[in-house]
Amino acid sequence: MAVMGWGIMGAGLIAQEMARAIALCSETELRGVGSQSLKRAQDWVQKFPDVDALSYNELLNRKDIQAVYVATTHNFHKDCVLAALKAGKHVVVEKPFCVNQKEAREMAELARQSHLFLMEALWVRFLPSHQKLKSILASGVIGEIHQVSAVFGKFVEECYRPRLIDPSLAGGATLDLFCYPLSIISHLLDALPLRVVSDCRKSKTGVDEISNAILRYPSGVLAQVSASYDLRMESRMMFYGTLGHIECPEAPFGKTFIIHKHDGTNHVISQESLTVDDGSVGFLHQLQEAVRCIQSGLMESPIIPVAESVALMGVMDGMRREWGLLYPFEKASDLE
Ligand SMILES: NC(=O)c1ccc[n+]([C@@H]2O[C@H](COP(=O)([O-])OP(=O)(O)OC[C@H]3O[C@@H](n4cnc5c(N)ncnc54)[C@H](OP(=O)(O)O)[C@@H]3O)[C@@H](O)[C@H]2O)c1
Structure with missing residues (x-):
């Protein structure tokens, strides 16, 4: 089977952990990291010299990248996931899935319509x-x-x-x-x-x-x-x-x-x-599960079905609703 090309959106801290997992997995290769800041991407690739420093658009236009890991702060998860799905990429997105259930539903719906894989990277579940x-x-x-x-x-x-x-x-x-x-x-x-x-x-x-x-x-x-x-x-x-x-x-x-x-x-x-020994790179297990699912033509992993990620966002919406905790970019109706 051909090696699966991966890209990362978000040239931050946790992205490095996933990059180490991608390097360890014989079926995957990290080909690009995309950032809103070219400087951040260029600094990030100092640690991963075989990886290209790109803008989001450049990354999503790359034909040799089939799957994207979204590793931005939570507020950008939805936009990055939707952009990656629209570009025809399979997506693994860091926890939390996004910010609220309304966003989660939008992500789930686009993945379903696009017949692409979508999974929340709640890495502990895969250990x-x-x-x-x-x-x-x-x-x-x-x-x-x-x-x-x-x-x-x-x-x-x-x-x-x-x-x-x-x-x-x-x-x-x-x-x-x-x-x-x-x-x-x-x-x-x-x-x-x-x-x-x-x-x-x-x-x-x-x-x-x-x-x-x-x-x-x-x-x-x-x-x-x-x-x-x-x-x-x-x-x-x-x-x-x-x-x-x-x-x-x-x-x-x-x-x-x-x-x-x-x-x-x-x-x-x-x-x-x-x-129980989980090995030295814990993220490898979630990566291997994503690769297995994508190669099998699955649109989600049975270990963390999309509907469950969507439902759990609703639980956290309910908590924030009780506390009156709305983010500046949210409307009260976003938590209904
Ligand atoms: N699985 C785990 O164990 C684990 C651990 C820590 C974090 N996480 C999750 O991973 C995600 C990223 O966390 P992190 O600690 O890696 O975050 P981070 O290094 O602070 O930032 C990650 C990326 O988010 C964007 N960003 C951060 N601050 C920004 C700002 N002020 N303005 C605009 N963009 C900003 C940048 O994306 P660009 O480079 O694309 O511009 C940045 O590279 C979060 O959703 C978090 O929940 C998971």
Whole structure:
């Protein structure tokens, strides 16, 4: 099979991580990076000398590029995705899928009409460790799951903060961090939340610096989720079942799970720790899945169907609606 040419829109930080994955994969080659600033693209390719520094238009007109990874700040995701689809490219877009569900629907509709592949790069879903956790939970080893708790927080250094605190770049903890536990829990439970109550603490710039929600799933599972870019928190997830609990330290990026079993009361039976090797470049798994799907003629990945990304954007819209958090480029009707 011919090598698949890739391009990246957004010559920023996370784009470098995907570039490393593309270089490691024998079926892909990174051919160009597109930026709104030629200087930014030229600086970026210093680290990747075989890659061309381009404008978005130049990148999208390249015949040797079949797939595009969108790695701009969230506020530009929709426009980049639509432009790439219109240019006939398959698209993988960084998390969050976009800014709100209205945008998500537009992206999904164009991908469907164009018969092109579209996938949200929520990279954790593709990791072997995550797949293993999913199968352990489904095995019933801790009985019926009734409660999940997830905390994901870190104090982000000043140099990485600009995009997180800037409302015009769709900053805030929900779209940047909360989206991980939200997406991961939905994937692990194979369900979307039915009901969500939430609250946030706003930053001086008016975005959510701490985001909190309680989510109820159709099976009755309750999940309590907190995220922040402003507080060092103990990032971890816990799954509580009728016969034990599973502890995931360092979640959502951890590779180790501790399975605590009890007899249905407080009597502990066993404790077992399990570590899964995800390899040295975590993004490789999402890339390989995208390549597999595109080569098979699929328009989406079963690991993260487009409809699920669209639905989860709606959950985050609901939270922001409760808090009155509209970005400067949004209208109130965008969150309906
Ligand atoms: N999967 C992960 O682990 C992970 C980690 C971090 C971030 N992300 C996601 O990746 C995306 C990019 O994050 P990043 O940390 O890589 O961002 P970044 O380096 O700050 O910026 C990425 C690109 O966004 C555009 N941009 C940034 N600030 C801008 C501004 N003030 N005005 C105009 N354009 C601006 C530029 O695109 P051009 O070069 O095209 O002009 C820039 O190269 C976000 O959606 C984020 O959620 C994912």
